[in-house]
Amino acid sequence: MDLSTLLFLVLSFLIVVFSAAVVILPNPIYAALSLAVTMISLGFMYFLLQAYFIAGVQLIVYAGAVMVLFVMVLMLFDLRKEIAAFSGGKFAGLLKILCGLFFSGALVLAIRQGVIALNVSPGEPTPAEQIEMVKSLAMRLFTQYVLAFEALGILLLVVAVGVVAVARSRGGTHASHN
Amino acid sequence: MPAITSAVGAVTIVTLNHYLALSGVVFAIGMVAVLIRRNVIVMLMGIELMLNAVNLAMVAFAHYRQDVSGNILAFFVMTVAAAEAGVGLGLAVNIFKRFKEVNIKSFEHLKG
Secondary structure (H helix, E strand, O other): OOHHHHHHHHHHHHHHHHHHHHHHOOOHHHHHHHHHHHHHHHHHHHHHOOOHHHHHHHHHHHHHHHHHHHHHHHHHOOOOOOOOOEOOOHHHHHHHHHHHHHHHHHHHHHHHHOOOOOOOOOOOOOHHHHHHHHHHHHHHHHHOOHHHHHHHHHHHHHHHHHHHHHHOOOOOOOOOOO | OOOOOOOOOOOOOOOHHHHHHHHHHHHHHHHHHHHHEOEHHHHHHHHHHHHHHHHHHHHHHHHHHOOOHHHHHHHHHHHHHHHHHHHHHHHHHHHHHHHOOOEHHHHHHOOO
16 A cells, blocks of 8 residues: 555545534534644645645635634634534434435445546656646636636625625624614 | 455555545535534535535546646635635624524524
8 A cells, every 4th residue: 555545545534534523513613623624634635636736725725714714703602502503303303314324325336336437647746747737727727717717806806895794783883783 | 446445455546436435425424514503604614515525526537637627626616615605604693693693593584
């Protein structure tokens, strides 16, 4: 067993366990912590897949910015009395979990049956080749996909304005009820 | 098709199928999180899990097909996911300010 296989096994174990912990743990802070571990493991998996730019963006944007946003909003709330963290009765909950198990089983079965095993696993690239890969990604991003890139910038601007409009408190900073 | 087995001496090669299976499992876990949790923030975490699973599938395809377009698509998905998390958490703050809880059933009273 070579190193990349071992890394894949360890990382996939971490990802599955901690993403399951997001569902199971009733305290949202622990769920956020598990989600952060999942994001970091996914970032290392992108390194394994030789997507170096995406791995960096994953670590900065997801494990950094988005997780900070989640934890900060959780800190705003008083979640000591978290009543009914899970929905529905016993039967409905069981049905939902069975739905999830069936769905994942069907997906994995379909992937096993499929013939999409592309076995063109390339060798380990040298550092010069790694830089070349990031460069080719940037070339594609700013030529072929430049319109989508600019649209994404407009989307972010609109979302920033919209979030401020949604979350602002009406009638000053100390408004009690409106 | 070579598979990872625990048998001693078996050939262990990680193929695209392994990455796709992992992606499917993570997607299902995120779906269960959205289905069975009532806390709006944990439901948003489930959505993030699903988006990450799709990203993993796209990056794996990009790697095994030697096509960088999958990486660019994953980059776009990440940006949109960050924006979506911002909007969702803004709504959660709004709900908490009115109802002093972040339960999903409070959404039906939110208007204007």
